[in-house]
Amino acid sequence: MPTTPDTRHDCETWAPEQIRDHQLAALRTQLTRLHADSAHYRRQWDDLGWHPSDLTDLDDLAALPCTGKADYQRSIDEHPPYGDFLATPRENLARLHFSSGTTGVPTPVGWTAEDLGRWADLYARAAHSQGVRPGDVYQCLFSFAWFVGGLGGTLGYTRLGATVIPGGSGDTERQLETLFRYGTTAVGGTPSFLLHLADRARDLGRPLTDSVVRHVMVGGEPGGQVPATRALIEREWGARCYDGYGSLEFQPTAWECAAQAGGHLAEDFAYAEVVDPVTRAPVPDGAPGVLVLTHLDKQACPLVRWWTGDVVVRDRTRCDCGRTHARLAGGVRGRADDMLVVRGVNVFPSAVENVVRHTVGDLAEFRVVLDPALADPGTGYPTALRVQVEAATGAELGDRLAAALRSELQVRAVVDIVAPGALPRTTHKARRVVRAGDREVPEVLHVP
Template sequence: MDTLHAFESWPEDRIREHQLARLHSQLKRVHSMSGHYRRQWDELGWHPDELTSLDDLAALPTTDKADYQRAIDADPPYGDFLAVPGERLARLHFSSGTTGAPTPVGWTRDDLDRWAGLYARAAYSQGVRRGDVYQCLFSFAWLVGGLGGTLGYTELGATVIPGGSGDTERQVETIFRYGTTAVGGTPSFLLHLASRARDLGTPLSESKVRHVMVGGEPGGQIPATRALIEREWGARCYDGYGCLEFQPIAWECVAQAGGHLAEDFTYAEVVDPVTKTPVPDGEPGVLVLTHLDKQACPLVRWWTGDVVVRDATVCACGRTHARLAGGVRGRADDMLVVRGVNVFPSAVENVVRRTVGDLAEFRVVLDPALADPATGYPTALRLRVEAPDDRVGGTLADAVRAELKVRAVVDIVSPGALPRTTHKARRVVRANDPEVANRVP
């Protein structure tokens, strides 16, 4: 890979033409091979031949994780979303299984090649080249984690070290010993690793790392968190976005101006979370995705639950694929409504990082004592924040009111009092959660 793929700089009308052609063939195959969609569309009296424009796709219902799980429960172990014979599966990955049995998603050999190619494009767009040393710090155990990165950076020609998200001292030693130049991981683990490296007297800002790709949780698109990662690592930080079912969805380039959607791999809609009708570019809505060429588990109008803003302007890097301005703003089901104001945990994190600073952990506590008795909605945010001085609480409360336009009740706890994670940060907890109930401010 020496330059942009041609389709990364296609004009918008060429992209739409390609997407419509791919959808025609993909939906026919899905109707033929996927029992779930064939039954659903036949009941609706809809056939893929009726698709004459991209807008026609909106006639179909969205599909979500609950639909997928019900299909598996009815026909284990794969369910009837599977669109290839079981013997054609080359890889299975699973959901976290935190609310039920782990949910499998399959890949064929061609799907894996496509996956690797997309990750290689992401790395290339961030300045990684053949000869770089990539240390993958995403989890490998059961979850989809770092396999995409490992495949993609290998395809690009980098030397790959599959480190995983544990054994921090060895990770730091490896970074320095082997001259690692690029890393990937969750913001939480990368900040944890940076803190540990400083404790060891080997700050990562003195390493050769110059490219940091983060994903799995908000952070890369939160200005204060991105700035903190870049300072601690002495490197540029790029946001990557994907989910188990779509790997990857979007990634930032060197312009750091929002993740480029992989518009040759997925067709993306941004819709109102209630009416599910399209919203204009520049307005927030929920991202809905359709595979254009996935073989094993193709999904049509997949409800990601992620709130995004689409920007179709051409990027400074020359790529024309639409971007997610500001990355994922939050989960539709994580959004808090405080006296009519929509507040996402990522927005809270930005204020906390800039006000409290350094590597302080925090939690948004859902406290019934601060809820309106009539509606159940919170009337203020309760924040539990690590800080060395109780006086920081007042400063933070003022900053939250000024920037987010809501009242905050801030409980200060000592540095290190809140649990750390090497996987995905848990920012919103309930007041009766053991993490909260067993610790007093």
């Protein structure tokens, strides 16, 4: 049932026991179907001696191994071009989207027509929870080419009844002209692109606070849950900023409501586990762990115990908005594989971003460089962070930022000040951690 301006889905206010009952019933149906229709899972479970009838409780799902990107890629390589995860005939596929292909051949994920309807409905629920209504003008600033971002927003806001402008993540000046000319009231995009637009709008003498945009939904990067970055977006756009979370494989998974208190998991769409990144045992609510997801009703390429690699904290307390689905407190804290261990301290790029924005300035561009010169020769782990930051001044600012990083994160930092504009920009996802030599190193104005 499509979301309407005056109602929300009944499932969003189910009691906890209703949520669990629904998930268990949906899982039994889904896993039985996968055993019959997915060659990958049938082979895996038969090899384990496990059958869907063995699932009598949600906790029983932990008996199955996690599925990761390497498993999915191997399936594509061995059974090209679609792999053997498909649980529907190829001719039932209505849509294919692809991974970025930055680490190999782009991998496809499919949707049936029913899946696309579900996708649109989830996005519509997200927009409705943030105050968007029929008659709003939504300008989608996520990328459209090949990837998954732009189409989800376009489908969902259309389902809700908004007027949709599929702008994409380029053509900056035309985006701004369109936004002002057609009275855009809601936008969606990555934090980095939205801040780029704000910067350019100011240069053109047309600050975005003069627009009628009132709803900003961000995703693709952790900035929406970085307090300093959220505050910056809200100030630059004169609008409330909401964080959304999803991936190529699970679109969308969670979104913030008007309370801005962490993204509500779509628990009628996916069953979520939060596990220790090493032992893979469940962690208690309130403790950080890796999010593991299982589709409850996807038809084309359902995934069971999908290892997202995203570190989250689950909060099951009731939200002020009245929705009962668990929330991701603080959003995605970082990627398990992006987490840096500096002398025993776990550091995520999003934490560095928060300190940089508070110390250097809201619009400061930065990156963390993994420098072998700052690594322990025995273990290879970094002993300090090297942070490159754009600024017009040098020594005093570098020293101040290094002190702030030590104070806030309890790690030593070496700060390089580089010229404004020296670091690479992106209209897609900002890359905050690079290895020395990965990219051209800009001229350093201040050497600590």
